[in-house]
Amino acid sequence: MAEHHRMFVDGEWIEAADGGTFAVSDPATGEVIASVADGGPAEAARAVEAAHRAFPAWAAMAARERAPILHRIQSLMEAHREDLALQVTRENGKPLEEARREVTFALGYFGWFAEEARRAYGDLVPSPAREKRLWVLRQPLGVVAAITPWNFPATMVRGRSPRRWRPAVPSSSSRHRRRRSRPSFWHGSRPRRDSRRACSTS
Numbered sequence: 001m002a003e004h005h006r007m008f009v010d011g012e013w014i015e016a017a018d019g020g021t022f023a024v025s026d027p028a029t030g031e032v033i034a035s036v037a038d039g040g041p042a043e044a045a046r047a048v049e050a051a052h053r054a055f056p057a058w059a060a061m062a063a064r065e066r067a068p069i070l071h072r073i074q075s076l077m078e079a080h081r082e083d084l085a086l087q088v089t090r091e092n093g094k095p096l097e098e099a100r101r102e103v104t105f106a107l108g109y110f111g112w113f114a115e116e117a118r119r120a121y122g123d124l125v126p127s128p129a130r131e132k133r134l135w136v137l138r139q140p141l142g143v144v145a146a147i148t149p150w151n152f153p154a155t156m157v158r159g160r161s162p163r164r165w166r167p168a169v170p171s172s173s174s175r176h177r178r179r180r181s182r183p184s185f186w187h188g189s190r191p192r193r194d195s196r197r198a199c200s201t202s
Contacts (some may be wrong), residue, residue: 006034009043016076017042026082029187051143059140074110075105088154100152106154 004021006013020038025031058066078083081103117158125134148156 002032003034005034007037007039007043009039009047014043016040023036024091026090033090048143048145055140055142061115063120067117070110070114070117074107074114077107077110084154092153103154104154105157 001025006015008014014037014039016039018038018040020040021035023032024034024036026033038064081100084103085096085099088094088102089096092099094102120138123136125136127134139150
């Protein structure tokens with residue numbers, strides 16, 4: 001019997017409010033390997049609300065306090081690298097060696113941006129007026145929402161940081177994620193005719 005997976009929203013593993021699920025199939029065999037809770041607008045709203053509540057405390061943390069959290073995620077992914085690669089292959093159909101490279105690529109971002117957080121320097125700007133001093137202060141602005149495709153599940157959700165969520169974490173921005181296109185373990189929703197019905201995690 002296929003495993004069932006729930007969504008992680010606001011610190012809890014939950015089902016979709018409407019009870020909806022979707023199937024994840026192995027592209028090589030067509031076998032249904034799991035069912036996943038199908039997140040919709042209610043779950044997305046809950047995730048964004050949770051991220052807003054978490055934001056002040058997270059934003060108040062110093063970079064040296066946030067960096068170990070990302071390093072810990074990197075270590076956990078490293079410890080489970082082969083399991084993650086097998087998961088990518090089963091749900092995505094990639095050759096296993098390519099999946100391994102993807103997972104390696106993804107986990108490397110965590111260490112990179114953990115250290116980059118320490119180097120989010122400000123700047124002094126030449127002022128046009130002698131009596132004024134101008135400077136740039138880098139600080140978190142708020143919740144980040146990210147839409148991720150299905151074709152690189154490990155990298156796009158946990159990697160591709162320059163264009164996704166990873167820089168937001170060390171820079172103190174809380175985040176909310178949704179997916180698009182193909183059903184996946186790595187996400188919490190499937191394709192809908194209404195693109196506003198989306199996955200959410202906090």
